[in-house]
Amino acid sequence: MALDTEKLNAFMGQFVGDLGAAVHAGMVVIGEKLGLYKALAKGAMTSTELAAKTGTDERYLREWLASQAAGGYITYSAETHKFGLSEEQAFALANEDSPAYVPGAFELALGALAAVPRIADSFRSGAGMGWHEHDDGVFHGCEKFFRPGYAANLVSSWIPALEDVKDKLQSGGKVADVGCGKGASTILMAQAFPKSHFFGFDYHDKSIEAARESAKRQGLSDRVNFEVAKAKDYPGRDYDFVAVFDCLHDMGDPVGAAGHVLRSLGKDGTWMIVEPFAHDDLKDNLNPVGRVYYSFSTLLCTPCSRSPRHAPGWSWWTSGSMGQM
Numbered sequence: 001m002a003l004d005t006e007k008l009n010a011f012m013g014q015f016v017g018d019l020g021a022a023v024h025a026g027m028v029v030i031g032e033k034l035g036l037y038k039a040l041a042k043g044a045m046t047s048t049e050l051a052a053k054t055g056t057d058e059r060y061l062r063e064w065l066a067s068q069a070a071g072g073y074i075t076y077s078a079e080t081h082k083f084g085l086s087e088e089q090a091f092a093l094a095n096e097d098s099p100a101y102v103p104g105a106f107e108l109a110l111g112a113l114a115a116v117p118r119i120a121d122s123f124r125s126g127a128g129m130g131w132h133e134h135d136d137g138v139f140h141g142c143e144k145f146f147r148p149g150y151a152a153n154l155v156s157s158w159i160p161a162l163e164d165v166k167d168k169l170q171s172g173g174k175v176a177d178v179g180c181g182k183g184a185s186t187i188l189m190a191q192a193f194p195k196s197h198f199f200g201f202d203y204h205d206k207s208i209e210a211a212r213e214s215a216k217r218q219g220l221s222d223r224v225n226f227e228v229a230k231a232k233d234y235p236g237r238d239y240d241f242v243a244v245f246d247c248l249h250d251m252g253d254p255v256g257a258a259g260h261v262l263r264s265l266g267k268d269g270t271w272m273i274v275e276p277f278a279h280d281d282l283k284d285n286l287n288p289v290g291r292v293y294y295s296f297s298t299l300l301c302t303p304c305s306r307s308p309r310h311a312p313g314w315s316w317w318t319s320g321s322m323g324q325m
């Protein structure tokens, strides 16, 4: 068998890019956590100036800055030895309200990767892993990454695209946000529609606690309630609007959840499903976005859907342990 060295070299080139991207995930999380991108967004500076501004160690910083410049995440001038951010880099890395804010995605990836040893075992056992069993970075990164997209679209275009929903929410409706995680979408809706009442449900208790705190901080506790509940049995009836954001595909029994949503809706109620877009045929998903989806699905979504907590008909007495619910 003769190796085609050109093809091999091209593949090695791809590998170097991928290896750099894999370790770069940690670099972005460090940059976001320490406010390095935000400081650089204020103007180009040397590593010494950035260290003084951010209270960080210059030697570590120099290494981090070099990794960022090599990866095209920040700019570097060989004449002034200053590092900075272009307008576009600042929009994506330093502006939390921008719809293109990306650091949360790397926090999510890093958190998900912590599950690799367990998921490798699951390949043999077939066992699931619930959302609640993941590293905290998964919950924080998920909210940080998704919230800007919801802030940019939910109130301004998704809700108005639905028949009558905006009018109902403006005059005072009853809304359930199912699988709400840390409540970013619930809170955005509550801010926009002060006459409506919002109920955020998620089976993960830590996310619900964080969501409650967030609602309190933003002075929304009068119109937002967060409760630990599963999609198949959350309380309440006669909802005008039920929404699920990026979670139906995580559920072990999405059909059972859909039945419960239907029963919980009032007359003329509306169910909005927000899900990542993918094609039905594998060959049409073999692209960079498909790689992101399938990799996250292997580590997070598929194991969550196979977690005993979410299996059709699961209950605490059949599992032999009361767990958290």
Ligand SMILES: C[S@@+](CC[C@H](N)C(=O)[O-])C[C@H]1O[C@@H](n2cnc3c(N)ncnc32)[C@H](O)[C@@H]1O
Residues within 6 Å of the ligand: 131, 132, 142, 143, 146, 147, 178, 179, 180, 181, 182, 183, 184, 185, 201, 202, 203, 204, 207, 229, 230, 231, 232, 244, 245, 246, 247, 250, 251, 252, 304, 310
């Ligand atoms: C990818 S996160 C999305 C969170 C949030 N909706 C957002 O868009 O930021 C999936 C969420 O679904 C929740 N979840 C998964 N299965 C669930 C179920 N059967 N019932 C309720 N929540 C569930 C998880 O706990 C997690 O918070």
